[in-house]
Amino acid sequence: MSLDMSIKPEGVDTRHGAILYLDDVTVSFDGFRALNKLTLDISVGELRCIIGPNGAGKTTMMDVITGKTRPTSGSAFFGQTFDLARMTEYEIAHAGIGRKFQRPTVFEQHTVFENLELAMKMDKRVRPTLFARLSSEQEDRIGAILRLIRLHGHEDRPAGLLSHGQKQWLEIGMLLMQEPQLILLDEPVAGMSDAETARTAELLNELRGKHSIMVVEHDMGFVAEIAQQGKVTVLHEGSVLAEGRMDDVQADDRVIEVYLGR
Template sequence: MSVKREGLDTEHGVILYLDDITVSFDGFKALNKLSLDIAVGELRCIIGPNGAGKTTMMDVITGKTRPTSGSAFFGQTYDLAGMTEYDIAHAGIGRKFQRPTVFEQHTVFENLELAAKMDKRVRPTLFARLSSEQRDKIAEILRLIRLNGQEDRLAGLLSHGQKQWLEIGMLLMQEPQLILLDEPVAGMSDAETARTAELLNELRGKHSIMVVEHDMGFVAEIAQQGEVTVLHEGSVLAQGRMDQVQADERVIEVYLGR
């Protein structure tokens, strides 16, 4: 299936719409009539206990898992259920998994260069020279991800946090409309976590971002201007500002505790 990103329809301000999504595995409902939407430019945090369905939801959005029932739309134009993982990525959805997957034997610059050339039907572009526009974009992203001055360093020598930032930079090279981040600060130092919060706050408004995270301090830092969605048993348990969610008795009972 051929998909053109320029067809993205954000007229009504919604970039992602999940409607009544159910995913069943051998009778177990990993998602159970899940409905939510993400606005253009929004940074939405998704929290909830293990097994709540957070990863399965991301798998549905990126085409890795097909829903048993329900609908998923990207930009009100693309029906994700009818698209391959490649088509979904090409349409403008980028995903970063919890563990960083950078090319450790290549430099920071080369990682960003490879990301700029990925998935363009592939071989001719791998050997093409970067345009001045691409070089400018790499320089801009290096500053954004706090790795300017580190461009000639092997990615394998970076700290865990720096590898996470590099992978976010590699996603940004693909110019996604929607970015999915799975526990981006897991294993980071306090200083790295704080810098990651700064990075995501800088990206807010320029990209739509969904962040799945367990670190409540980090969530509070990046959710100040937006909403938090709480998943439980495959459905939305609660949604609202961080203070509203933290005060919700249902959320306290199943996730936050006292």
């Protein structure tokens, strides 16, 4: 069975072409501006890489998008429908924004298959969960995700026995099972081997166009692999310093000075 693995942005008004729009967002902590009038947008189906030095505001930006941090001023919209500044973290996740943190958080005592099953978007009340039986369509979806994340054949293996890279892929698969419309990935290849990093680049390139994805990453070689057809945004001191194709960003004197080095 061939499954359409793309996420349809149902319920999210994207007539203007953007699934995420941050407008003049400022976040202040005790007088320090972690974000300083930050403005950017992510198009439907776009894979956007966000780079910048430590303290540039990357994590705070993702916290604003997921509702963990409220902007001091400015606005953040998911499509034209959802004002993120007025929503709880749960409401934002339910609306279709999924976030993966740097450290993988999988259920290590459960198998790979069970992790994906537990993450599936379904009725999680106790009684339906206890008596639930997967439909053939749900089983097919898990099988498709297993192949996509390079864990086909490992479905019966306890997640705790996976390599670091495999745990990262499993967590990405768990995000996909929740059917998010926008995926936020925080340093997805940190701690990976070269081979795992290359396979992760292949995975994200396969997802390009089918999902809207924001990747925050420090590994410039990895960024170059996944940003060939899209934009790279450079943050510095809470604002956009530069934005454009990877070659242009790397050649920007301002970016070289504050981040890449000479």
